[in-house]
Amino acid sequence: MALIDHIKRCNAFDPSRYLPFTIAGHPIGAVTRDFAAKLAAFPEVFVTEGAAVRLRDELATPEARTAAVEDVLEHMREAGSAPKKKGELYRVVEHWGDGPLMLIDRAAVPVFGIRAFGVHLNGFVRRNGAIRLWIAQRAADRVIEPGKLDNMVAGGQPAGLDLRENLIKESAEEAGIASDMAQKAVPVGVLGYCMDSEWGLKPDTLFVYDLEVPADFTPRNTDGEVSAFRLMEASDILDLLRNGQSFKFNVPLVLIDFFIRHGLLSPDTEPQYLDLVRGVRAGL
Known part of the structure; x- marks a missing residue:
């Protein structure tokens, strides 16, 4: 070796598996096409139309975004569609040093392709x-x-x-x-x-x-x-x-x-x- x-x-990754994920116009990550289809069940939080997924603009503060996404994740954990919660929060940023757009449980970071x-x-x-x-x-x-x-x-x-x-x-x-x-x-x-x-x-x-x-x-x-x-x-x-x-x-x-x-x-x-x-x- x-x-x-x-x-x-x-x-090693296949870009064709993923759709871009954005928050307030910021490119934040990428979600699999399968996961994007599941997010469509939560239109009050996610917009899944077209070739991208974004958080709704009405969720205008880090606190509102954090709470809304965690609520969706809790429903998805119960259905086995998201990883078990770890209880440790990570900052969601476009670039290191930026203020956080929201916080998210550590286990869910790869679900949204967040850095x-x-x-x-x-x-x-x-x-x-x-x-x-x-x-x-x-x-x-x-x-x-x-x-x-x-x-x-x-x-x-x-x-x-x-x-x-x-x-x-x-x-x-x-x-x-x-x-x-x-x-x-x-x-x-x-x-x-x-x-x-x-x-x-x-x-x-x-x-x-x-x-x-x-x-x-x-x-x-x-x-x-x-x-x-x-x-x-x-x-x-x-x-x-x-x-x-x-x-x-x-x-x-x-x-x-x-x-x-x-x-x-x-x-x-x-x-x-x-x-x-x-x-x-x-x-x-």
Whole structure:
């Protein structure tokens, strides 16, 4: 398996399956044609005429939109047409930094093809001139890719927190990292992809951070989402990436980017180097 195959996996979708979804004239996402047909049963909230779906203009405030869409989703959950509620709200924006047009339950984000944001933290150690990374193993009861390998810390970006606040929260919960240590994490870039999923389109944006941790530090999970941590040589991680899908689907993008930035992948030895550099940001 080539490294580029992980990027192709994260950018595999069929545009013909989807119709554009807009709010107040803003292109916000995309819904499957089948889901659009189901939304037609709620004409007081959605307009489904023509080759697009839009929220009714009468829903003129973020609060009104949030309440109306949640009411529709609750009806659809009861009918098995929408994913189970997670109870965590995401902001719905056209561009990062915009004020939210509405809030929506995290589980419903791909149903409307809304861009989701998240934070990923590479925790690494320098030892004898070599870099090792702390890799998490996802708990067996995780809904998405149970048991797969993951970054030391990663999490979706909820409403009500800025990126740094979320990174500190996730670092404490997932790896037992104290706030003063998490504060030292360095923002190093943004990655993106767009892929089909069980419930719809996933156009995701990942804000990536690096944190060099002390040699005597060992991460410790506190929220039950991680079953174990292991400190791995970069070469061993690359071997895993080149020999299957041991990692959660989007984690290889973060690791490939890390290896490029730290000179662990070279344009002299990696024939698809340019494709990798471009590919980890293909969905932005």
